[in-house]
Amino acid sequence: MTLDLLASAVAISGETDRLNPIKLFLDADIVVQAIMFGLLLASIWVWMIIITFTMRMGGVQRRCDEYEDGFWEAENFESFQKERARRNVPLGKVAGAGLAEWRRNAQSRTVDHEGARQRIALAMTSSLGEEADALSDRLNFLATVGSVAPFVGLFGTVWGIMNSFFQIGQQQNSSLAVVAPGISEALFATAIGLFAAIPAVIAYNRFSHRVNSFEARMQRFADQLHAALTRQLEQR
Template structure:
């Protein structure tokens, strides 16, 4: 087995008095091993989300900034939207929803200004909500790991300690040398649970704040566009 081959290499130059995480994993009970392995997988997925989300939110802010600057400088909103509003630009999708509703109201024979204002606002607010939901789609996994992983690790610890006490009964020997290895392996499960949970909680709080900032930026853009479009409708 690959892990069995790697374990001796992690003895830190033959110093067996130092903690060897891999050996703790290999010598643990099968239930504790399964819990550790699951927590390690969760930790890998957490860091994958952290890296990909950081890149994604940075790209979203950059694209929205470029789009917004060009949008307000354009002479014609619809022409600009056709040229630059395509692709993964949340602000472009919000503008597209507002402009589409504006066109539908402008084509009505009898215009109801108040109803038009409400419909345009609802269209853009709905788009803002959809974009915020898409951004935060994978953050629920961070919240789940952050709240559940310590308890999963604790379950592994409890199971390992129960197994250690069982070994005391089997060997009729309560010396610390008998139970210490099993307890160390059990506590290692809690350590891995915390290793997975702490980054998940920090990342969830940070990324939730950044999603809220993007949502607020989209909402402010929608409000400004709503004022511009309703002024055009009322000037007919």
């Protein structure tokens, strides 16, 4: 009902010499309509991921900047970590994993320095990987839409063109006036597929780079903390 009203409003406005996307959708075959609708939903979800990821990544980076500045200025790493343990800071979780493993080794009567170094590094690497996976959790959907949406739209186009040729056979008329509307509706499916895929590909490439850069930053932080903790173990 809403689409019918929109199509009528556009028609009443007198812009009959231009493409009417709503009319193209309403006049399309039911299969092509289903494909268009699915691609529009995918496009909406893509933009939701783009907006939420941008906001989330900005907040994570701000919290990590604040945490890292305070961490290296602190006199006692463990006390600093306890004060901020409840905050959702990826660097804090990496530091917490390293400090927990360091504490277990420091409390033992005999310290295996080589084994302790490996265990501390492994604990922080594992935590770092979990944080990177959590950040990139929804990026797979962007990659899927970017690679699949054009082919889904193309399927709708092929189906619409097949339907147009069927109409030619039914009406025994191959004039452009008979063929053109069906082909326009069919090509509109490909256009929607590209509309969903292009921002998804751009966002995926951009966000993957940001996640990789942030993962490298966490790795540098983990390496510095690992050096500091193992140095303290060697002094025991």
